[in-house]
Amino acid sequence: MGDGGVDYDNEVVYYCEEIDFDTVSGAIFILIFIFSVIGNIILACVLFIYEKMKNVTNLFILNLACSDLVFTFTLPFWAVYYLHHWVFGDFVCKFVTAANFLGLYSSIILLTAMTVDRFITVVLHNWPGSQLKRQRCAIAGCAAAWVISIGASVSDAVKVQVETYWDNRSYCEATSDSSDVNLGYYLQVSLLFFLPFAIIVFCYSAILKTVLQASNRKRYRPVVVMFCIIAAFFICWGPYNILIFIQAFYEPRGCNAKERIYIAHSIFRILAFSHCCMNPLLYMLSQKLRRHLLQLLRCQKAQRKSTDKGAGQNTSVIQNAAFIAQNSAVILELPSK
Incomplete structure (x- = not known):
């Protein structure tokens, strides 16, 4: 890129193409x-x-x-x-x-x-x-x-x-x-x-x-x-x-x-x-900070697994409770001798 300018009262003013950085x-x-x-x-x-x-x-x-x-x-x-x-x-x-x-x-x-x-x-x-x-x-x-x-x-x-x-x-x-x-x-x-x-x-x-x-x-x-x-x-x-x-x-x-x-x-x-x-x-x-970071990531994974496991256990408990309630209802409906 060449230089270009105009002389105003012995002072050069340059007009340059700007690069877009x-x-x-x-x-x-x-x-x-x-x-x-x-x-x-x-x-x-x-x-x-x-x-x-x-x-x-x-x-x-x-x-x-x-x-x-x-x-x-x-x-x-x-x-x-x-x-x-x-x-x-x-x-x-x-x-x-x-x-x-x-x-x-x-x-x-x-x-x-x-x-x-x-x-x-x-x-x-x-x-x-x-x-x-x-x-x-x-x-x-x-x-x-x-x-x-x-x-x-x-x-x-x-x-x-x-x-x-x-x-x-x-x-x-x-x-x-x-x-x-x-x-x-x-x-x-x-x-x-x-x-x-x-x-x-x-x-x-x-x-x-x-x-x-x-x-x-x-x-x-x-x-x-x-x-x-x-x-x-x-x-x-x-x-x-x-x-x-x-x-x-x-x-x-x-x-x-x-x-x-x-x-x-x-x-x-x-x-x-x-x-x-x-x-x-x-x-x-720092080895200690790396160890803490791994613990933080593992803790999050463990919490996620624990949450999923807890949700599964809750589902099983609900299903068992429903099954027991249903059987109890059947027993109550049986005619007495």
Whole structure:
């Protein structure tokens, strides 16, 4: 595709043919929504039924599943948006944007809190001492994660509204491109993404060093699962956030450059949004959770068989009762001698 432009007062304005990647994005978002809802609900059920919620790790995992579900429920709106245009109005635009950022921010803060908890347990050994104190710290960390995430997501939602352009298509997007607004946004992204990333890298470097020096590595097997979960988050969300950060300082010139940025942005957005359905798969690396999942499925099958068996027994009892009643009626009708 060649570049074409018109020179207005020594400033070139390019008119480019746009590639329709939005249709592919919308279709993939629907699939992600289905897999994420099923996976995270099953994970939450397994935790509630078979695991002790006083366990700190399970508490973090449950909050992460809730965070993923909050993010997941925004996907149908974005799917319709990319397949058609924004048809839900201004309030839903702000609400969905807030929920979208709430899921993102709460995930990264919860992952950071979980990493710090692992660091304290593995590297510093049993500080702050008792299990009760550790549990209270975890609850406080989860509550702080949601409060901070809600505040940050609301500030993002205030900046968006529905705009209708010349083609009668409505768009849910930020209303201001001023440098102050952009600076505030990128400062927020830095504090809520790159800073937690630095904390997590530091903590897991110390954790891996301790694990490699330990004689009994099986004891630290859950650390490997947590490491995979955190690595998956940054593999999914890292490229998308880095590209957004780069776009703040780089303005593409020409149609080819704009096309490459657009394709990269679309692919990285799909990768980032797909993260919400990956955590349940990664949690299945844990043998205990896999065993609980099989128990849950077997329990459902057993209940179904028990129900069918009970229904059959009830039918037999009813038939026997009817037969006995019929014989009794015949006996009563016999003439007495």
